[in-house]
Amino acid sequence: MIKMTDYTIMTYITNNYITLLLLASLTVLLIANRKMKINGLQYIWMIMGIVFTLTLCEAFEDMCDLYNWDYRLLYIKTAMVYWLYPLVGMIEVYLVTPIKHKVLTVIPYIINCVLVLSDLIFDTHIVFYFIRHYDYQGGFLYILPIAVLLFYVILLGVYSVIYISKRSVSKGFIIGFMTISSVITAIGEKQGFATGHSETATMIEILVYYFFLAAISYTETQKRLYESRIELEQERVKLLTMQIQPHFIFNSLATLQSLCYTDGEAAADLIVVFGNYLRANIDSLESDKPLPFSMELEHIKQFISLEKAGADVDFEVIFDLRATGFTIPPLTVQPIVENAIKHGALTRHDGTGKVIVKTEESDDDVTITITDNGIGADLTDIQKEHYNVGIENARKRLEILCKGTLEISLSEDGCIAVIKLPKASKKAEASI
Numbered sequence: 001m002i003k004m005t006d007y008t009i010m011t012y013i014t015n016n017y018i019t020l021l022l023l024a025s026l027t028v029l030l031i032a033n034r035k036m037k038i039n040g041l042q043y044i045w046m047i048m049g050i051v052f053t054l055t056l057c058e059a060f061e062d063m064c065d066l067y068n069w070d071y072r073l074l075y076i077k078t079a080m081v082y083w084l085y086p087l088v089g090m091i092e093v094y095l096v097t098p099i100k101h102k103v104l105t106v107i108p109y110i111i112n113c114v115l116v117l118s119d120l121i122f123d124t125h126i127v128f129y130f131i132r133h134y135d136y137q138g139g140f141l142y143i144l145p146i147a148v149l150l151f152y153v154i155l156l157g158v159y160s161v162i163y164i165s166k167r168s169v170s171k172g173f174i175i176g177f178m179t180i181s182s183v184i185t186a187i188g189e190k191q192g193f194a195t196g197h198s199e200t201a202t203m204i205e206i207l208v209y210y211f212f213l214a215a216i217s218y219t220e221t222q223k224r225l226y227e228s229r230i231e232l233e234q235e236r237v238k239l240l241t242m243q244i245q246p247h248f249i250f251n252s253l254a255t256l257q258s259l260c261y262t263d264g265e266a267a268a269d270l271i272v273v274f275g276n277y278l279r280a281n282i283d284s285l286e287s288d289k290p291l292p293f294s295m296e297l298e299h300i301k302q303f304i305s306l307e308k309a310g311a312d313v314d315f316e317v318i319f320d321l322r323a324t325g326f327t328i329p330p331l332t333v334q335p336i337v338e339n340a341i342k343h344g345a346l347t348r349h350d351g352t353g354k355v356i357v358k359t360e361e362s363d364d365d366v367t368i369t370i371t372d373n374g375i376g377a378d379l380t381d382i383q384k385e386h387y388n389v390g391i392e393n394a395r396k397r398l399e400i401l402c403k404g405t406l407e408i409s410l411s412e413d414g415c416i417a418v419i420k421l422p423k424a425s426k427k428a429e430a431s432i
Contacts, residue, residue, distance in 0.1 A: 007059075007066055011059075019051065019199045019203055022203035022207060025207070026048060030044070030045070033214065036214065036218075038213045038214060044095065044210055048203075050084050050087060051088070053080070053084060054080075054081065054199050055199055060073075071130050072130070074130050074136075075123075078130075078136070079116050079120040082128070083116060085149055085198070086108075086109050086145055086148040089149045089156075089182070090105060090152050092152065092205070092206075093105060093152050093159075095209065096174075096175050097159040105155070109148060112145055115127050115141060116128075116145070125140075126139045149186075153183060153186075156179040157176070160172050160173075160175040160176040164176075174209055174212045177205070178208075178209065181205050182201070185197060256270060256271065256306070267309075273305050277299065280295070280298065280302070290327035290401055291328065291330050292326075292327055293328050293333075293359070294324060295330070296330065296334060297321075300337050313346050313348070313353065314353075315354065315355065317356075317357065318354065318355070318357070319357050319358075320356060320357070321359050322361065323360055323366055326361070328402070328419075329397045329404075332394045332419070333357075333368060333419065335391075336391065336406075336419075337355060340417070341355055341372070343374060344372025344373065344375075345373070345374060347374040348374065353372070353373065354372065357369075357370055363423070364422070366421040366423070367420055368419040369416065369417070370419075371414065375414075391406065391417075398419065402421055404421045404422065405419070405420045406418070406419050
């Protein structure tokens with residue numbers, strides 16, 4: 001411990017413990033969060049430096065009184081205080097308010113600085129002066145530093161009201177707190193119930209406002225991350241769509257090709273169906289939003305017509321539709337029905353293959369169930385590969401576009417696919 005006769009470093013720390021603790025705490029926060037993009041940090045650092053300087057000024061005055069140093073040294077200390085306190089107020093205004101013409105707000109401070117400097121250099125007695133025995137005397141403009149500080153406090157109060165009136169309630173209340181705190185501390189210094197606590201009050205105000213700025217920065221960061229995630233998911237949807245589109249076209253052309261060898265006239269008629277089917281599917285693929293289920297249902301029926309025309313084995317598709325007034329990501333049910341037909345119903349070579357499409361609605365969600373009576377778990381590796389591609393694409397599109405789920409269960413008796421669409425997602429997407 002370094003000692004200066006009877007005034008030691010511990011004396012300084014004891015007299016300014018809370019203020020120094022707040023300074024250290026905010027310094028640690030600023031350094032720890034240095035990568036956060038927070039507007040106004042330069043002003044916070046400036047205020048912290050000023051507050052620390054003010055504690056040194058108070059310590060200097062104590063030593064002047066204790067060791068009877070030349071009273072003229074108190075001119076330096078007093079001038080510093082009269083410069084720094086209004087400066088804190090001005091910087092707080094810069095920190096919390098979007099003032100465009102900041103030069104105008106500097107004018108009162110410059111006038112104060114010039115007059116205080118004249119007392120310091122020329123002993124003009126305009127704002128203050130000292131006589132022997134360290135007796136402080138106020139000049140005829142002794143109220144000037146307080147008036148300048150009050151000017152900035154009033155500006156804070158005005159902007160507090162403006163922010164609240166513009167529904168920026170949070171910021172308005174924070175600035176209001178800073179204003180009221182400054183006023184109460186000034187009154188307390190005058191009346192004696194808060195003597196020596198100006199620096200502490202200032203640090204508390206800045207600490208509160210820093211947490212407010214950090215909260216805003218965190219919220220904006222989360223918003224940017226959310227928007228980036230949405231953009232990424234939209235790109236993923238487009239990628240999945242690009243994977244699905246060739247799959248549909250290839251299967252449809254293969255069906256038409258098979259029919260051309262057996263019945264040319266029927267193939268020609270079916271080309272019209274295929275054209276409508278392809279046009280509707282391409283329109284759906286260009287959409288990154290859920291579409292009415294009725295459109296998806298039409299796609300399914302068109303595919304069934306194409307598949308029946310080219311199939312060597314007969315099959316049956318049964319629709320049990322107890323709910324139809326909802327939206328669904330395009331081309332999610334159709335690939336599942338396609339798999340149920342190709343890898344389910346058509347594996348029943350005796351023509352007893354069956355696919356059931358059922359929809360129902362509850363208070364929480366819409367459920368779509370696709371059931372087939374195929375060979376299920378006995379699929380070949382190649383069949384499983386094609387099956388899994390379609391299922392995985394459908395599952396991802398459901399998850400990304402409407403938070404839906406797709407569950408698949410395979411058994412020797414066939415396959416059951418269950419799609420669940422949350423009601424909240426359904427309503428939100430329907431309102432887009």
